[in-house]
Amino acid sequence: MNRTTNVPDTCSTTEAAQRLGMAVRSVQLMVDRGELQAWKTPGGHRRILRSSLEAWLAARAGSASTALPMAGAGPAGSGERPLTLLLIEDSVHFQNLISLVVKRELPEAELHVASDGIAGLAMAGRLEPDVLLIDILLPGIDGAALITSLRSHPQFARSRLIVVTALDEAQRAPYAFALEGVPLVHKSALVTELPALLAEAVAAQPA
Template sequence: MSRVKPNPPVPDTCSTTEAAQRLGMAVRSVQLMVDRGELQAWKTPGGHRRILRSSIDALLQLRGGAPVTSGGVAVGLERPLTLLLIEDSVHFQNLIGLVVKRELPEAELHIASDGIAGLALAGRLEPDVLLIDILLPGIDGAALITSLRSHPQFAASKLIVVTSLDEAQREPYRFALDGVPVVHKTALVTALPPLLARATATA
C-alpha cells in the first residue's frame, strides 16, 4: 500500500506593505532591500512580492532596537507613506490634499507648484506615489513624466497623472501616458481614491 507524501510546508510570507509596517519603513525602502537581497522574497505570477517572515524576524533581531540599515545607510523608522504632488493650481492642490488626507490619513503629502521644484523634491524624497499634472509651467509635463518613468531612482514610485485635458486633448501626450493611470480634474473626488488605493496596495 503506497503512502501518500504530505505536501511540503508553505513558507510563511507577507506582503511588502506588511513588511514595511513591521520594520517601520517606507514600502519603497523594503522593495529596494528585496531587490538587493537584504530580505528574502520572490514574486508571484502576478508580479507581487512575497517576503519571508523569517528574514524580517532575522533583520529585526540584528537591528536590536537600532534603525534598520539599507545598503549600509540607516533608514529612519518614522517615515510614513510618502506622496508628492506636482501641480501649479492652488485650488487643485487643496482638493487633492483633502482627498489624500481622507483616504490615506497616515500618509505624508508634499507639494511642488512647478516641474523644476517637483523634480528636485522627487529626487530628495523618492516618494512612494507621484501625482503629476501634465500641463506645468516652465517644463514639458510629458517630458517630465517620461523622464521619471525611465529613471531607475523612481522605478518603485507609482505614478498618477491628473489633468484638465479630455481624451482627445491628451492624444499628443499618448507616448508619455501609455500605461499610466489618468484622472480628470473634474472627477478627482470620485476617481482618485481607487487610484490611490491601487497605487499604495501591495507591490
C-alpha cells in the first residue's frame, strides 16, 4: 500500500482558521472571495490548499509591516512628517484598489495596510495616523467595536475616520451606534466616492 507521511496538501477550514488566528466564518468568506483556493468534498466540507494559505500569510506579513510610500513623499530623515493613512481591510483586492485611489488622490501621503483588526489596532497606536480607513467586518475583532474604541480614545482624537463596507443599509443597521456621524463609502463606489471623502479628511487636519 502506498502510504505517505508527508504533511497533506490541504487542510480544513477549522485548521486554516487556527493557523490564521481567525474565525471559521472569516476563512469561509476568504474562500468565497477567491483569496484562498479550496474545493468541497462530497460531504460538503471545504478543503483548503496549504500553498494558498501560506501565500496569503506571506502577503499579509509583508503588507502589515511595510509602509507603501507614495510618489513624492518626503525622505525618512526629513523633519516634516508626511500625511499618514492606515487602512484596516482583510481583502487583498480592496487593499489594492484603495491603495490605487490614495496614490492618485494623495501622491505625497504614506499609506500603511493591516489585514486584520488586531494588527490594525497595534499599528494605529504606533502610527497615530491622520486618516483611518476601516472595514466593518474584520477577522479577529468586531469592526464596530474597533471603530467605537478609536473614536473614543484620546490618542486618536486627531485621526479622521472613513468606513469602507460591502454591507447595504439594512445590513449596517446593527452597527448604527458605531457609524453615526462617520463618513462611509460602499465598496462598489470606492473609485467614485472615496476621493471626496479623502479630500474632506485632509481638509479637516489641524494646521
